[in-house]
Amino acid sequence: MNFKRPLPPVRAGSLSRLAAPSASVRRKGRPKAIRAVNVNLTPNSKPQNEPSVAIRNHIVLATANDYRAPDGEPRIGVYRSTDGGRRFTNRLLPLPPDHAFSGDGVAAAGRRGLFLITGAAYLGEEKGSIVLYRSEDNGATFSGPQILDLGRTSPSVFNDKPFLAITPATSRRFRNHAYVAYSRYTRNSTRVSIFLVRSEDNGRTWSKPMRLTPALDANQLGTTVAIGPEGEVYVGWMASRNDFSRSATYEFRSSFDGGRTFTPRKRVSAVVPVLNRKLPVKSFTFRVFTLSFLGVDRSHGPHCGRLYAVWQDTRFNGNAHILLSVSDDKGASWSKPKRIDNSPLSSQNFFPFIAVSRSGEISVVYYTNRRAANLLDVYVAQSNNGGRCFRNRRVTTVSFNPVRKSAFRPPFIGDYIGVDYKPDGQIFAVWCDNRRGNEDIFGGGPD
DSSP states (O other): OOSOOOOSOOOOOOOOSSOOOOGGGOOOSSOOOOOSOEEESOOSSSOEEEEEEEEETTEEEEEEEEOOSTTOOOEEEEEEESSSSSOOEEEEOOOOTTOOEEEEEEEEEOSTTOEEEEEEEEEETTEEEEEEEEESSTTSSOOOOEEEEOOEETTEEEEEEEEEEEOOTTOSSOTTOEEEEEEEEETTTTEEEEEEEEESSTTSSOOOOEEOSOOBSSEEEEEEEEEOTTOOEEEEEEEESSTTSSOEEEEEEEESSSSSSOOOOEEEEEEOOOGGGOOSOTTOOSOOOOOOEEEEOOSSSTTTTOEEEEEEEEEETTEEEEEEEEESSTTSSOOOOEEOOOSOTTSOEEEEEEEEOTTOOEEEEEEEOSSOTTOBEEEEEEESSTTSSOEEEEOOSSOBOTTTTOSSSSOOOOSOOEEEEOTTSOEEEEEEEOTTSSOEEEEEOOO
8 A cells, every 4th residue: 555554652632623824824805925934734643644735716625644533544634725725624534435544635626616536545455446525615515435446355456546637627628527547456466557537527427447558567656647728638657667676667648539548658758766765865764656747838828738747866876856858749759858956966856746827837846855964845946938947946944854753664754745826826835744743734835
């Protein structure tokens, strides 16, 4: 499975409904841009990690693996702000019948108050189902879990690491479509394929699973989905035949008919992943998967339709840095990868996540130890010229020790972080942060 259980016991505490934002952002009226402020979305004594975020108007909706349930098992947590990210309420999503725990939540925003959340729910070890929750009231309430692909024991089926995308309202085609891609492991997780399900009615009903790759004795991990300005569907993943210990390939398929058919597999780039999923920092004992992420320019600017792929790569003397490749022909060909972080070459930079604004600005958030070898910060690399050059800025206001008082052995901070744009053009990033001695979800923008 792809997330951990905390060590017992974890100190009990009250569950606050609201985060504790800085007094400087307690203003009345329309939400103001939050800059140089970090907000704790999950102010309780139980751990949370692996967040995602989706924004529609002034509604900020985040998810994470949340371990506060009485049985200590993880659930998909939901954290909602109605004031642009100043204060958050929080709750846990229910499990499907017969399932024991859940996680890997990913949120996406649609039109007219639509929010969808997908994730994985587990019948037990290595038996994972893909589930979906649906809201039509801006995330105030969600439906019960809908199973999109059921995990089974006979034959062994373990569905994992889903990713979700909704066709934007600006698209003239396939405006009611949504897509969930994921990895399906079989034969006791010795073979794996990439699958996709689609909805043509804003997530009410879903297609049968479609296989996008053959079942291989390999590792195909970390699906990502992005939607183009005309409703094009782009699906990416990392593939390796040796469990990512030495080399991998960023692979990709696209669809131009609403996800009914896909082009043949193409290669975005060769990848040198984090060796054995461990960074070369003595105290950083948490795992670091090398995952794929995609973004598309849907602006009316000169780069409309440009496709961006980001990932971490250790081709620089074994140290992890953030790479980007672009395609201007809908994925038929890709540029030579370029490094977009400006951290020292000896530093470690990982877990990138990309968002592209309505104006075409690119933001890639990532963890880095550039300020202190054994501490982490979140930075953002931003470009306003189609990825030609980037400005890197700090998002965190406090550097933190990712293994300090961790509830997990070995420590676990999740496998990704997230970012989205607010209507005012500012970003809101989310990440796992233990500056208070507990794995919490923090959010905010650059200083």
